[in-house]
Amino acid sequence: MAALLGLGLTAAAQAGHANTVTPPSVPDQLNVLPGNKAFLVGHATGTQNYVCLPKGAGFAYVLFTPEATLVDDHGKQIITHYFSPNLAPDPGEIAGTIRATWQTSDTSIVWAKGSATATATHETDPGFVAEGAVAWLTLARVGAQDGPRGEDTLSDVTFVQRLNTHGGLAPGDCTSANVGKVAFMPYTADYFFYAPDDDAN
Numbered sequence: 001m002a003a004l005l006g007l008g009l010t011a012a013a014q015a016g017h018a019n020t021v022t023p024p025s026v027p028d029q030l031n032v033l034p035g036n037k038a039f040l041v042g043h044a045t046g047t048q049n050y051v052c053l054p055k056g057a058g059f060a061y062v063l064f065t066p067e068a069t070l071v072d073d074h075g076k077q078i079i080t081h082y083f084s085p086n087l088a089p090d091p092g093e094i095a096g097t098i099r100a101t102w103q104t105s106d107t108s109i110v111w112a113k114g115s116a117t118a119t120a121t122h123e124t125d126p127g128f129v130a131e132g133a134v135a136w137l138t139l140a141r142v143g144a145q146d147g148p149r150g151e152d153t154l155s156d157v158t159f160v161q162r163l164n165t166h167g168g169l170a171p172g173d174c175t176s177a178n179v180g181k182v183a184f185m186p187y188t189a190d191y192f193f194y195a196p197d198d199d200a201n
Contacts, residue, residue: 023192024163027120027128030138032159037197040153042070042079042102044191047184048134052174061170061183066100070191079104081191086111088145099142102154102191107147110154110193112139134168134187137161159194 021038032038046068050061070079084101086093088109099111118138122129129136139160146152168187 021192023161025128026136026138026161026163027125029118030120030136030161030163032138032161032194035197036158036194037199038161038192039195040078040193042072042191042193044068044070044081044187044189046081046187048168048170048187050170050183050185052178052181052183054179059174059176059179061174063170066187067184068187068189070102077105079191084111086143089143090141093142097142100139100160102157102160102193104147104151104153106151106153108151108154109145110141110157110160111143112157112160113142114139130166132167132169133165134162134189136163136165154193156195157193158196161192161194162189163192164188164190 021041023038023041046066048063049065049067051064052059053062055062065083066081068081069077070081072078079102081100081102083098085096086099087095088111089095089097099113101109101111103109114137118140120129120136122131122133125136139162141158141160144155144157146155166188168185168189170185171183174181
């Protein structure tokens with residue numbers, strides 16, 4: 001059954017390469033570099049998981065991992081999302097660094113890194129990001145790994161965008177009295193996966 005799911009996802013991804021996925025409009029700082037195109041989208045439901053810790057002179061919730069399941073347009077599970085050590089780093093990336101991770105049902109994996117400049121929040125971009133929602137992001141690939149039998153749905157990913165977010169913000173009750181408290185905050189989002197655009201060459 002897992003092999004069949006992997007074959008189905010691979011076929012879908014190949015079709016996606018042929019038929020470009022169209023992401024929504026985004027703030028300028030989230031635009032992906034020319035020469036890349038979206039080929040796959042997953043609709044995520046899960047939680048953003050935080051722990052209350054000392055931070056600077058005060059206290060704040062710190063994200064320790066997301067946990068989400070991504071489905072396709074037909075509701076079929078295609079990807080899981082979480083944090084994990086980067087086991088196949090690209091040049092310049094340190095092996096084992098904890099990164100945002102997406103793993104397909106065919107077991108191929110991509111790791112990606114966000115940046116403060118490729119972020120949009122409700123405060124900075126209220127025309128895009130809903131109130132009470134986690135930021136929209138564009139993350140750059142820092143590693144990828146084929147599945148054990150050469151499965152490669154995510155192996156060529158260059159960028160991942162998190163868009164159309166709802167929920168997921170940390171609560172505001174982190175104080176000295178509840179250091180160590182964990183909060184699992186429900187969220188939804190759409191994740192768009194980009195690869196090199198062969199038609200641009």
